[in-house]
Amino acid sequence: MNEFLDWFVRTLASAYVVYTLVGVGNAIIERSGVLNLGIDGLFMLSASLAYTYAIQMSSLIQTGFLAVGISLLLTAATTALLYSLFMVLNTVLPISQGAIGLSFMFVGYGLAAIVGNIGRLIFSLQRVRIEYISITHVSAVFIYLTTILAVLLAYLLLYKYKLGVLIRAVGEDPRLVSQIGVNVTYVRLLSGLLGGAFIGLGGALFTLWRVGGWSQGQGLNHGWLAYAVSIAGWRFPPLVALVSIFFSAAYVLLPHLQSLGMPIEVSTAAPYITSIVLMVVVSTLHRKSRLLADPKSLGRSFYREEQV
Amino acid sequence: MVRKLGKIPGGKVRRLEMVFSSTQPALRVTGVTKRFPGVLALDRVSLDLYSGEIHSLLGENGSGKSTLAKVIAGIYVPDEGSIEVLGKPLKPVSPADAINHGIFYLPQSPNLIDKLTVTENVLLTLRSYGVMSKVKEVKGLVIREAQNIGSPIDPEAEVGKLSYTQKQVVELMKASLLGTRILLVDEVTTYLPRSVREKFYEYLNRLKSEGKAVLLITHKIPEAIEVADRITVMRSGKVVKTLERKEFDIDLIRKLMFENNGLSAYTAEGLSVEHITKDEKAVIRLEDVWATDESGNYALRGVRISVRPREILGIVGISGSGQRELSEVLIGLRSVERGRYYLDGVDVTNKGSKVVRAAGVGFVSEVPLYYSLSGDLSLTENMALVIRDGGLFLSLKSLSAKTREIMEKYGIVAASPKTQAKVLSGGNVMRFVIARELEFARKALIALNPTRSLDERSVLSFISTLKKRVRRDGLSVVYISESLDEVLQVSDVIAVINNGKIMGVYDRRTVEREVLEKLMVM
Ligand SMILES: Nc1ncnc2c1ncn2[C@@H]1O[C@H](COP(=O)(O)OP(=O)(O)OP(=O)(O)O)[C@@H](O)[C@H]1O
């Protein structure tokens, strides 16, 4: 029993961190009015990037701990840049956000495989040892606290600083905001950088901490899981962090009900069902608040037709 | 007249005060042309605006006033022509450039994000604050500026919950904090209650004495004559003439605005009282209706009214007396806490607007794009929203022909029935909604300040069409307005609303103006 508890706490913590970071990152992206349909592809790509960076770094730097740390940051930075591109394209192209999002998703899937296999190749040539972050109580507590701080940071930036005011304003009515002299593309680029960094960090921790390795197809669908967490938490960082607790618990626990006789079809669907249930629960609890309301222009293409 | 430069205590906002020579205009527009698909909105327009003047821009609905202001504000890029600020060309023209040159556009519908607070909305526009500045930093500034303008406002209030006047105060705060030197005011005053309007003009005069330039767009000639130093009249996208103060003359200006065509043709027609049989049953009847506003306070306190067929009930009162809530109750958009609402004797209390509209009740509100039109849809599609026969298989083609017919009949200026509602000029949006509702209403029409954004000629033509519908088709009308003159001109029966109560109901033929005025302010 003790062992089970120990296992549960550790897996829960690592699942929690990944879905929370990616969910909050998605909140930052979508609060600016861009539908984040690229999330699953870009998440998978960041999971692969982390692996390849870690191998490359481990061959350059002797201290394994440092190599992995740098890889985390590099993955976050790369994902941030990819997301800023995603946001800019979504803002300046006269194409629907759905089309751009899906393209990024599929390109992300493809690149993820390529990047991961490059990592494999380097690994087979150099035979480096990667110092994955092991899931110990110490690392769990440390990363867990960092995640909570990151959530707090996201909340402050979104609601207490001008950056957040700009992001939310652009998510409401980009046309109006541009008419009062704000550069919508720039604001969305910033939200892409910030949200992308969160998502990249989540993807990196997925590979370097939660899984501790890379295999073909790694991370597939986990972007969507985080997306569900983000939506169920109303794209409001503190709520996302809260919802993520229940979601992650369901995710790590329910599949094990299989051993208690639950059919596999049900147990694999469990996290999704949980997320739907959570959304229903939260939506019945939530009173109409301006902080929780959906961004009004979410998914609507902003092509400057007005600038004629 | 250099006052302050650089930082003001506690804030990073620039307060630029420039020294203007009286010969060089603050703003010079030369030969500006602007075309939209199918419309020549501006046709080689030239205009000088000097600092220290209030310059009024007059013109009938759709004459190009707002387009000119938007070109100056960098929202539209002109096809031809140039704009100079203090002798320097304003180029490339974008909203940010215009703001940097001290130009601020105060639009008819405030450029504010409803879901953000007052402070957040102000911070959004202040370019001297970087992305990492705290929202808190500007709160003090907002409070101070609100006091300066003379209208205290809660900096934490959600803008969507503010009144129209308060929203415009927020816009003025933005203008002032941005160090605006050229203020473009587009029809703002039309929507302000009289007392606030007077304060607003005081404020404009203060700006003028500080050496700022104000372009005041309006279609109320008397107001322009009262406050403006010069008046420029536009018609069909062209500047007809600029008048100096000594040339001001209401008839001359009217002639310039409407080219003398048609205005006298629409004289207000006689009253229809004689058509009403005294004991006919009421079409609309409210019995002791109580309803609350958004913040839960009673906006209507025991309202009792009844309107018979072929009758226009005018309801007059100063703004904020419960008119908006009353109109919403009548069209079924606001629920009633107590009391009953009968339509043709059928109880429709809290049955919702679908039932009320299905019974043949039309609604013309002062803000059609909020209540009854979708800006993104075309005019034809907006027609389809209310037409009931044909159901889902209604042919857009036949509706398009019908729309075109209505556009001609009501003089709606738009490129085609396919035009999106939001690109119509303010007055033409109003004309369109009036046309649609007048065509659609079979039993009754609820009108809330319907003439606000209409020019004089459109007002008269609206009133005469309305009366025709009342006489010929037996429509019942509830005509809610803040203008006593208009209510006196339109109604058969007049009720005064004050603080959510009906203060008295009078026959138009016998009531004295003073009696009504007294009740309005009691
Ligand atoms: N974005 C746009 N697209 C197409 N047509 C437009 C657009 N903006 C304005 N127009 C057209 O240009 C003409 C002038 O419109 P404008 O809004 O300048 O009139 P206005 O003088 O302000 O009238 P009002 O008193 O009714 O507000 C109108 O015919 C209008 O339909």
Ligand SMILES: [Mg+2]
């Ligand atoms: Mg206009």
